[in-house]
Amino acid sequence: MEGPSSRILATADGPLLLAFKRDFGGDGESDPAQDIKTHFRVCRFVMETGVKLGMRSVPVATACVLYHRFFERVSIRAYEPYLVAMSCVYLAGKVEEQHIRTRDIINVSHRYFNSGSAPLECDKEFWDLRDSVVQCELLILRQLNFHVSFEHPHKYLLHYLLSVKSLVNRHAWSRTPIAETSWALLRDCYHGAMCIRHIPQHIAIATLYLALNSYGVELPVGEKEWWQVLCEDVTKADIDAVISDLLHLYDMEAKCI
């Protein structure tokens, strides 16, 4: 994948937009810590854009997964990450049947980078940006070999929530914002590549586990723990790994934003 196709795409990168200033040292040296921070910022951009575009959680998750999978294959130095993010949002809208118009994406992004600025004029710059987004979408598709449909933890989490809810006294449940917390945790975990490193069920269980844990909600214990039942192959270590990754992301927020 890194071979010929990347070279072709590298030439295609030429006319792609350069409107966004890269915020990392471009001396070609790969600094993983720096890259992770960049990815975190770009994913934050995707999240914010998603909210402003009125995207649902699943398309946003798809956009993030597209982004992480793309940079799993190519170097962050080869492509402008924010442009890739914009195209990911656009593509995710198509994949998840919530079509987002490029114009809106460009508008929101433009305002994200130039806060308080007036909307773009309908001029050449705008159309160039639009072309870049569409071109980059094709690039992503090719890089991912057109595998752009992913399974997300969202469905699992919601079903788990209902099952767990039945185990808890209804008054205790209604007093405790488990659903909100676990949903927030699940959304937040897309800030990092952890969302593609862990399988969806584990992420769902881990976020639910963390949410229950945060409020000190105790579930009955039988021969098996509740999380063991939900997913057969999940172990406490898996859950801990997910939680650890997730907590790391929260630490990252303080460092990079």
Add this chain to the structure above:
Amino acid sequence: MDRELLRQCLAYHGEPLFNKLKCEQTENPDFQAVVSDLCKATYERKAEGKDNPLVEQFIARKADILFCPSWKTATHQEGEHEEEEAAEPYAIMPPLELFMEVSYDERRTMLYRDLERGDIVVGRINNIREYGFFLTLLSTAGGLKRDIEDLELSALCHIREIPSTGSHDDPLSYYQIGDFIRAAVKDIDRYQEKITVSLHQASLSPSLENIKLGVIAREELPTHYSRSVRAAADSNQTYECILMSCHGYHNPSVVDYLLEKVGVTDTHPPSMMRGLQSKLFQEDDFASVIRKKQSASWALKCVRAGVDHFKHGRHVEAMNEYNKALDIDTNNVEALVARGALFANKGSIMKAIVDFESALESCPDHRNAKKYLCQTLVERGKQLEEQDKLVTAEGLYRRALSLDDLNPEAQEALRKITDTIQKSIRLREEALAKEQVKATSSQTSAEKLRKILKEEKRMKKKRKRSSSSTSSSSTSSKRKSSSSSSCSSRRRSKKKKKKKRRSERGSKRHRRISSRESRRSEEGKSEKDRKEEEEDELEWYPAPPDTSATFLNQKGGPGFGERDEEEADEKDADERRISQLYSLSAASDDEESDSSRRDGKRRDREESRTRRGKSSLNRSLERAERRSRSSEKRDKSRERGKEDNRKDRRDSASSRRSSLDENRKRKVSCSSAESGYSRKSSYKSEYFVNSGSASKHSESRMRHDSSKRNSFDGGRYENRGREVEEAQREKDRKGKVEDESSRSEIGNSRRAEVAGNHKQSGLTSLSGGGPKKDLPSNLMDIFNQIAKFEKEKKVRPN
């Protein structure tokens, strides 16, 4: 901060968390408010060994979010009976404790802890006694999903709790051992561990009340129960397997459905990240807001381009730009105003008004929109006024003034139109009164009117002839100049005349009512006033026949709206008839006067008589019309014949066919066109006769037409001959009525001013008729030339 939640959390995590919280939340005033409260209790660590310091750190750091009351968005909602639905919107899973293999005792305790009055349980009847029946509980239904089948729970349903269907039957006789019963929990004795249930619908909790209680079939057992039975039977059926096999799991919109069910919003999604708190999102940054702004500015750009085009006179391009702007941003005020202005410029006043109105709808204070709409409304009002829709026009003026109460144009127009409307109302009333009078003295008054008319004409003719002969050279030269003056001056004078005639009608009533004696007494006076009348006559030119029609419409329009429909229609018809007569007679006697003035006294007596005969032809035609309409029987047959004759001529005139007769007529029409007479109406032909005869004597103008005219007159001859008899008869009456006609002319001069209002409409209708007439005359010339050429060609070879 939610103190209860925090306490619950601290109770779980123990002292370490509390210390971390105190450390992390020092700057949080909410935490400081509750910390003293929390200090009182000592926290034992329940989650010994399982705990993770990182998690505690996380909780401590995010405590302000986690325990914020606004964090919880879900509203407590019970009433989950979706399992009754045929389609499963999400995967309904067996209770988790089934897979977890929670111990018998714990499950039993949990059930007695969580089961509440109003919940639904499903059980099988295992015993029926005289005081009720006992159920073995199989499952819970409704909100709570628990695995209770093996808990050997028994519930009593007392006979009082069974709704009786018949008054004499034993309600218990409907139930058998082994029946599946869905029942509501009536009471739970947690110490004695006794449950009583009820079949009364009223004992259900409000959220579940539409679930029917009583006997159910096996298929109606709760889904989660049947699935748990299957799962219990087959150890391979894991939670995951069942989840994957459920239809609901594959529902594409399951996430949206369940999010709503658990009460989490996806438009303002929760996040534990500090930078993604929903309060940080500003409305201005949202896509829809930006798009709106952008569309507005793009549209404005187009409008600017359009205005530029407009200024350079490229109206099509301007319109395209405006339409583009409105495509980009529907209801863009500037674009609407600009397009409206363009429409107004192009004369599409209605479209312009629509645009201005919609612009004002979205921006009621737009100054230009107001201004333009005001102007356009006034413009439209004027148009309507011309079409005699006075009331509508008045409404438009009022609307214009409501937009801009200082607009001088609108004020002026409104003032004028109110006057006109009042005047027309008055005229209507007068006409109505006249009609009533006419109705009472039906035949006699009609007869009188006719006589008066005829004598009037004759009088005028006579008077004019004499006056023209006796008048000084200065007056005659004056006349000549006026007669040879441009068409426009002629038209103007014609208009004046028409107005006079029009007002004459109003006064006619008075004349009719007043006695003959009084008229006679004024005879002398009228003789004295002859000089003055002469002045009047100077401007006394034939009116174009079509003006009478316009004047009719003008009168007809606004008046009708205010009256009873039927009556108005009737009146309209009557008036039309009358006015037609008037205009005809006036036109004809004007012709007479015109011609008579020219030929003077030297002409032969006989000739004058024939001319009179001609004029009497007109008169008789009028009479025919009048008579046939008022269904008068006298002289009917004779008149009919003439009328038919006339009708024929009319028809042929209107449909310009190439018959000989037609041809002749056309030639006449050329001559009349030259003399500036406009004509269009159905009584063209009579007019032509007159004008033809008139022009016969005005040699200077009609030179080249004379031969044709002669032939025309020849064609007319037999017709005229018939008229001679009648003319003779009327001549006898002439002397008697002479004085009356002179009187009427005095009246005319008086009423001239009144009619001034209708000048404008008369003008427009005249000018509108102008250009069409030139064409046939031109054509005729060409035809003549062609004919001549052909003749010559034929002659030459021979």
